[in-house]
Amino acid sequence: MKTYISLIAGLMALTACQSAPKPELTYDYQSLLIAEPGFAGDITPVETEQQIYALPEQVQSELQRILHxxxxxTERSKTLLRYIFTFAHDELIYDNSATKTASETLAxxxxxCLSLSILAYSMANEVGLKTVFQDVAIPEYWTSEQNTTWLNGHVNLRIVQNTLPENHSGVILFGRDIVVDFDPTILKQRFSxxxxxxxxxxxMFYNNKAAEQLNSSxxxxxxQYYLAAIDIDPTFAVTWANLGVLYRKYGLDQYAEQAYQHSLKLDPTSLNTMSNLAYLYHRSDRQHEAEQLMQHVNQARKNNPYYYLMLGNEALRRNDTAEAISQYEHAVRLDRNNHEAYFGLAKAYFQLNDTVQAERYLQRAKRTAPSDQDKEQYQRKLTSLLQVASVH
Structure with missing residues (x-):
């Protein structure tokens, strides 16, 4: 990476991956928190854990009927799945930007993915099924909204089918576990x-809600959401990294550095946290430390097409069309089926008033899109583009 421009707005994490065992806290993390930080905006009570997982009374009653x-x-799991997908057929939509409680999701x-997994968990729990939340190790993937770039993760739910008979002799009856995931492309790729x-x-829920609040200033x-996340799980490294970004926004660089360092103690492998710490060093004229971190980060990300997709999106946001095209082309060289990179190229060429190239890359985006929903969206964009081209 030539510059730190992708980090200026702050790379933060949504439902991010944590694969290491829970580390022990070695010192009082309360020293990293500020009693009266003076952040902008009003404060309202955050959702309690009970509110996050609670189901409407009508749904509870229907699930109790399934239970009895x-x-x-196996029969109960299959019946529950049919029940869940009755909501899906009634337009229960996967929306990567919407973090909701179980009741809000239904309403x-x-x-x-996080909210849908929470909903499935609450439903399964209501009918007495054993479940396991799963962190899916997808490649680093970023999305941008307003002034912030977000690092995304993915969560789903596994309904356990292994059972012990009432009068067992130490023999477990194995069934094939059922994975509930509303993003079909994830299951096809068999990530760990x-x-x-x-x-x-x-x-994770509280971190995502914090992200929504930051986007609204x-x-x-x-x-308050970060404090709630720390209260329920102080060893979640992502919270501390995200908190560092908030501190940095207000010029609290010493607190930001401490938060990043604490995050790296909890998860020494986090490239996202290293990137943010490197930017903090860079802007405080600690160039040697910044370069050491970024060399490691760049080496780890050099074969990730989504990294270059993110750089292209950042370049396009600052109207550096030539740089954006270069980054999108790099992403395509690494992954010929990266429909988002083709869409990025289409947007870049449209900014250059080159509707021929824009149409060409929109066609490729549509052809490589993994779902019918994506293909339909690209077709609508194609139709709009052709209408614009015909006017000129």
Whole structure:
């Protein structure tokens, strides 16, 4: 990477991956928190853990009927899946930007992987099924919104089918576990997974809600969500890294550095945290330390097409079209089926008023899109582009 420009707005993490065992805290982390930080915005109570996982009474009643009408884990699991997907057929939509409680997800009809997994967990728990939250080890992947670039992760739910008979002799009856995941492209790629406990998932929920508040410039409320995440799971490294970004925004560089360092103690492998710490060093004229960190980060990311996709998006946001095209082309060289990179190229050429190239790359984006929903979106964009081209 030639510059630190992708880090200026702050790289933060959503439902991020944590595969290492829970580390022990070696010192009082309370010293990293500020009693009166003076962040902008109003403060309201955050959702409690009970509120996050609670189901509407009507849904609880329907699930109780499933519980009493089924016998055996397999039958109950399949019946539950059919029940969950009745909501999906009624437009329960996967929306990567929407973090909602279980009840809100049902009321609004859309949510991200974390919220949908929470909903499935609560439903399965209501009918007495054993479940495991799973952190899916997807490659580093970024999205941008307003002034912030987010590092995304993915979570799903596994319904356990292994059972012990009532009068067992130490023999476990194995069934094939069922994975509930509302993003079909994830299951097809067979990424490795790591088990998550409920406390970690709740901390992820609070981090995502903080992200939404930051995008609305409600920094004081975001801080409340970080405090809630720390309270329920102080060893979640992502919270401390995200908190460092908030501190840095307000010029609290010493606190930011301490938060980043603490995050790296909890997860020494986090490239995202290293990148943010490197930017902090860079802007405080500690160039040698910054370069050491970034050399490691760049080496680890050099074969990740989504890294160059992110750089292209950042370049396009600052109207550096030539740099954006270069980064998108690099992403395509690493992954010929990267529909988002083709879409980036289409946007870049459209900015250059080259509708021929824009149409060409939109066609490629549509052809390589993994889902019918994506293909339909690209077709709509193609139709709009052709209408614009015909006017000129």
């Amino acid at each position: 009408a089924t016998s055996g884990i 609004i009809g859309k949510a991200n 997974t790591t088990q998550l406990n409920k406390q970690r998932v709740t901390a 409600e920094d004081a409320q975001a801080y």
